[in-house]
Amino acid sequence: MKGVLLVNLGSPDSTDPKDVKKYLDEFLMDPRVIDVPYWLRAFLVKGIILNTRPKKSAEAYQRIWWKEGSPLIVISARLQQKIQEKTTVPIALAMRYGSMTLKKGLQELVDKGVDDVLVIPLYPQFAMATTETIDVKVDELKKEFFPQLQITSLPAFFHKPEYIEVLSKSISEKLEHVDYEHLLFSYHGVPERHIRKSDITKSHCKIDQSCCVTPSPAHQFCYRHQCLKTTDLVAKKLNLQPGTFSTSFQSRLGFDPWLQPYTDRTIERMGLNGTKKMAIVTPAFVSDCLETLEEIAMEGEEIFHEAGGKEFTVIPCLNDRDDWVEVLTGWIDSWRITDLKTAIATH
Structure with missing residues (x-):
C-alpha cells in the first residue's frame, strides 16, 4: 500500500x-x-x-x-x-x-x-x-x-513547469494592483562551502558569474544554480524586464562567506539608491514561517523604510493555495x- x-x-x-x-x-x-x-x-x-x-x-x-x-x-x-x-x-x-x-x-x-x-x-x-x-x-x-x-x-522541483506556473501566478495576483519599481527574489542563504560540497563533479562550482549558467551534472544538487534558475523561469513567465528584478540570499549565520548578495544589504541599498516601492518574494519556502513573516515582512520592511523606501510589498508563500x-x-x-x-x- x-x-x-x-x-x-x-x-x-x-x-x-x-x-x-x-x-x-x-x-x-x-x-x-x-x-x-x-x-x-x-x-x-x-x-x-x-x-x-x-x-x-x-x-x-x-x-x-x-x-x-x-x-x-x-x-x-x-x-x-x-x-x-x-x-x-x-x-x-x-x-x-x-x-x-x-x-x-x-x-x-x-x-x-x-x-x-x-x-x-x-x-x-x-x-x-x-x-x-x-x-x-x-x-x-x-x-x-x-x-x-x-x-x-x-x-x-525548482524548474518544473507546474510549480513555476503556480509560483508565477501567486506573484502576479499579489502585484496586479500594486505599483512597484523592483521585485526581489530572496532565497534562504547557505555557506558557500555547502555549494562546493554538493558539487558531484568536484570541479564545476566556482560560485562566479559563469558556473551556474554553464551546463553541468553539478546543477542537479547545486542550490545556487537552482535558485537562479527559479528566478529566471519566473521572470520569463511574467515577462519581467531586465533591471526590474534581482536575486538575493537571506539568513546568514557566523562569519564564513555565504551566498551573496545578502538580502538585508540589498534592501538597504535599494532604499538608499532611491527605490521607493519594492516587492519581495521568497521562493525557497512553500510555507510562510519565521524567516518570511518576521525576517522579511517585518525586519525587511523596517530596513527599507529606514533607508528611505516607502512601499514594501511582501508576496506570501504558496502555503495551501x-x-x-x-x-x-x-x-x-x-x-x-x-x-x-x-x-x-x-x-
Whole structure:
C-alpha cells in the first residue's frame, strides 16, 4: 500500500525560550546545517549560540505566532488536509526538527498499512541543510526501524513547469494592483562551502558569474544554480524586464562567506539608491514561517523604510493555495498510478 510523507523544517513547540532552545539545539547540531567537526559544532552551538540566541529567537517567534500555533505547522497541516481530500493514498505530515518527528510520520503511515512511501521534502531547491538532511535521516530511520518500507524521495522541483506556473501566478495576483519599481527574489542563504560540497563533479562550482549558467551534472544538487534558475523561469513567465528584478540570499549565520548578495544589504541599498516601492518574494519556502513573516515582512520592511523606501510589498508563500494543492496531488497520483519515478522526477 502506498502513502505519502510531507516534510517541512519544523518549529518549537511554543514561544517559551526553553522550547526554542531545545529546537535550536536539534536544528543547529545537525552536521548538514553547521558542517564542521562535532567538537567545534558543539562548542559553537552549546557553548555560545544556545546561551545567547534562544531569548532573541523566542521574541521573534512571539511576533509571528498564531493563536493556533506555529504558522509553519498550521499551514503545513492545512496543506496536508487539502491534499488528503483529493487523493486516496494516506498523507502524513512530519518535520525534520521538533516534536513532529520523521519517525512519528513514518510510523503513522505504517500503522495504516503503508509499505511504499513517497517522501516529499517541501523545498523547491536542493540544499544540504534541507533536502539532503531529510533524505539522510529517513534512510537512517528505514534501516533502524522500518526495513520493510520502500521509500522514494521527490527530487527538487525548482524548474518544473507546474510549480513555476503556480509560483508565477501567486506573484502576479499579489502585484496586479500594486505599483512597484523592483521585485526581489530572496532565497534562504547557505555557506558557500555547502555549494562546493554538493558539487558531484568536484570541479564545476566556482560560485562566479559563469558556473551556474554553464551546463553541468553539478546543477542537479547545486542550490545556487537552482535558485537562479527559479528566478529566471519566473521572470520569463511574467515577462519581467531586465533591471526590474534581482536575486538575493537571506539568513546568514557566523562569519564564513555565504551566498551573496545578502538580502538585508540589498534592501538597504535599494532604499538608499532611491527605490521607493519594492516587492519581495521568497521562493525557497512553500510555507510562510519565521524567516518570511518576521525576517522579511517585518525586519525587511523596517530596513527599507529606514533607508528611505516607502512601499514594501511582501508576496506570501504558496502555503495551501488550491492550485498548489492540485500540483502536489498531481505528482502524488502520477507516482501512485504509474509506479515510475520519472512521472514526478523528470529533469
